[in-house]
Amino acid sequence: MALKKSVLFFILPLTLLMWQVVTTLLNVPEFMFPRPLSVVRALWQMLQNGELYTNTISSLFRVTWGFYIAVVTAVPLGLLIGRQKYLRSVLNPLIQFLRPISPLAWIPMALIWFGIGDKPAIFLIFLSSFFPLVVFTTSSVLNIRTTYLRVAENFGLSGMKFYTRVILPAALPEIITALRITLGTAWLVIVAAEMIAVKSGLGYLIMDARNSLRMDMVVAGMVVIGTVGLILDYMVRLLERMPSVEWSRKRR
Amino acid sequence: MEQEETLKKVEVNRLKKSYIERRTKKRFLSQCSAYEYCKVLDGLTFSISSGDFVCFIGPSGCGKSTMFRIISGFERPSSGSVQIDGKEVTGPSNKHVCVFQEDGLFPWLTARQNIAMGMEEASSKEALEEIEEYLELVGLSGFGDHYPHELSGGMRRRAEVARALITNPDILFMDEPFGALDFVTRLQMREEMVNVHQMFDMTILFITHDIDEALQLGDRIIMLSQRPAKVAWDIKIDEPHPRDLSTGDLRRLRKEIYYRMGLHVAL
Numbered sequence: 001m002a003l004k005k006s007v008l009f010f011i012l013p014l015t016l017l018m019w020q021v022v023t024t025l026l027n028v029p030e031f032m033f034p035r036p037l038s039v040v041r042a043l044w045q046m047l048q049n050g051e052l053y054t055n056t057i058s059s060l061f062r063v064t065w066g067f068y069i070a071v072v073t074a075v076p077l078g079l080l081i082g083r084q085k086y087l088r089s090v091l092n093p094l095i096q097f098l099r100p101i102s103p104l105a106w107i108p109m110a111l112i113w114f115g116i117g118d119k120p121a122i123f124l125i126f127l128s129s130f131f132p133l134v135v136f137t138t139s140s141v142l143n144i145r146t147t148y149l150r151v152a153e154n155f156g157l158s159g160m161k162f163y164t165r166v167i168l169p170a171a172l173p174e175i176i177t178a179l180r181i182t183l184g185t186a187w188l189v190i191v192a193a194e195m196i197a198v199k200s201g202l203g204y205l206i207m208d209a210r211n212s213l214r215m216d217m218v219v220a221g222m223v224v225i226g227t228v229g230l231i232l233d234y235m236v237r238l239l240e241r242m243p244s245v246e247w248s249r250k251r252r
Numbered sequence: 253m254e255q256e257e258t259l260k261k262v263e264v265n266r267l268k269k270s271y272i273e274r275r276t277k278k279r280f281l282s283q284c285s286a287y288e289y290c291k292v293l294d295g296l297t298f299s300i301s302s303g304d305f306v307c308f309i310g311p312s313g314c315g316k317s318t319m320f321r322i323i324s325g326f327e328r329p330s331s332g333s334v335q336i337d338g339k340e341v342t343g344p345s346n347k348h349v350c351v352f353q354e355d356g357l358f359p360w361l362t363a364r365q366n367i368a369m370g371m372e373e374a375s376s377k378e379a380l381e382e383i384e385e386y387l388e389l390v391g392l393s394g395f396g397d398h399y400p401h402e403l404s405g406g407m408r409r410r411a412e413v414a415r416a417l418i419t420n421p422d423i424l425f426m427d428e429p430f431g432a433l434d435f436v437t438r439l440q441m442r443e444e445m446v447n448v449h450q451m452f453d454m455t456i457l458f459i460t461h462d463i464d465e466a467l468q469l470g471d472r473i474i475m476l477s478q479r480p481a482k483v484a485w486d487i488k489i490d491e492p493h494p495r496d497l498s499t500g501d502l503r504r505l506r507k508e509i510y511y512r513m514g515l516h517v518a519l
Contacts, residue, residue, distance in 0.1 A: 155369060
């Protein structure tokens with residue numbers, strides 16, 4: 001807590017001040033490294049004309065859909081793969097092969113399959129989250145303590161009950177960590193995707209500003225991306241505080 | 253003559269278990285090197301009458317837990333048979349409940365929810381009352397809404413015992429259940445086990461490293477040999493509870509067990 005406060009009230013203002021002073025003293029041209037004040041001005045301007053708002057919303061819209069679809073498909077699949085040896089031996093090689101391919105490499109395909117608009121971007125976000133989530137979920141299922149599985153077996157839990165009452169809750173803490181990481185990646189990918197595939201969103205805003213050499217707007221866009229990223233991360237971290245998840249942190 | 257007619261609760265016949273050692277590094281106390289056929293259980297034969305409290309003792313690593321996993325149905329024997337109520341054991345059953353060596357409470361459920369998990373149907377008013385009864389029985393009333401990580405080691409064990417008891421099992425398997433507890437808590441748990449055994453008419457199979465614990469709890473003590481394990485000694489104890497280990501037959505028996513376990517110096 002003390003650290004957070006010192007960052008907020010001391011380190012952050014100091015960095016901004018240094019930035020302003022150094023760029024002014026060295027007379028760095030605005031188009032190479034804009035000053036904090038002009039970034040603030042650009043932010044204010046974009047806030048007023050609504051540009052910031054609409055672009056943030058369209059980025060969030062795509063990330064939400066892509067991520068949501070990935071979560072509801074990848075987590076159940078990961079749980080199944082983690083439990084079924086046969087399924088694992090069939091699907092694992094395929095998933096391991098597809099996972100390291102950057103979602104951006106899918107852009108040409110995405111454009112051909114889904115045309116221009118939200119759909120290809122959502123598809124890319126889905127891809128960026130889906131494979132890591134499946135892999136993380138699978139490994140968290142494999143990490144479940146044998147004792148819990150034995151207890152479940154002992155009490156005759158089977159089928160859906162076994163998955164919803166034992167496997168999912170036992171794997172949940174690790175799954176939530178995976179959600180945090182993947183949502184971060186999704187937010188990284190959306191910016192890149194929007195630079196190429198669409199005409200709206202924060203990625204597009206940055207590209208558009210660059211084309212008119214408005215570096216103050218580029219940096220302003222970056223600031224917004226960082227802030228939204230922090231908020232998203234915070235939201236997932238709230239899940240870690242659920243009482244039925246807390247145990248994994250309290251144990252050690 | 254009549255005794256032979258009565259059906260034994262648990263019948264273990266020439267039980268053998270061996271596996272192929274896959275560890276390439278030699279493990280402490282293991283006599284098997286890598287990729288060798290390793291015998292754990294070597295023809296265990298014994299039978300247990302209904303309602304008995306049987307304690308198993310033996311050197312560490314001798315295969316007590318392996319034997320338990322086989323009798324309770326979690327593992328298959330290599331050869332030989334295990335019969336419960338005259339039927340071959342093919343898998344775990346909620347009539348034969350285990351309390352494992354490690355914490356077996358689900359950490360994502362509260363004590364109450366954990367105990368409720370042992371029941372077929374846990375939402376009715378009667379069921380909730382029953383859960384409350386069992387919480388009280390093990391001295392956890394008021395702690396029902398606590399998560400396991402908010403309970404002490406002894407309380408967690410109690411909750412686990414309550415979860416096992418509420419299913420009304422025929423057989424209770426306990427694998428060194430109190431090993432990790434402090435001395436006084438362990439004594440309290442022993443006392444409660446004696447009460448539980450007198451209150452509920454069930455067969456209890458109990459692994460322990462603690463010879464005194466075995467002497468205080470068991471109607472019978474089965475001592476296993478070094479690996480590969482055989483029955484080394486089968487002792488019946490007919491003393492009433494509470495038992496004083498410092499006098500009489502129990503004292504002599506205790507000495508003898510210490511001696512046979514390889515503790516030659518009188519402690």
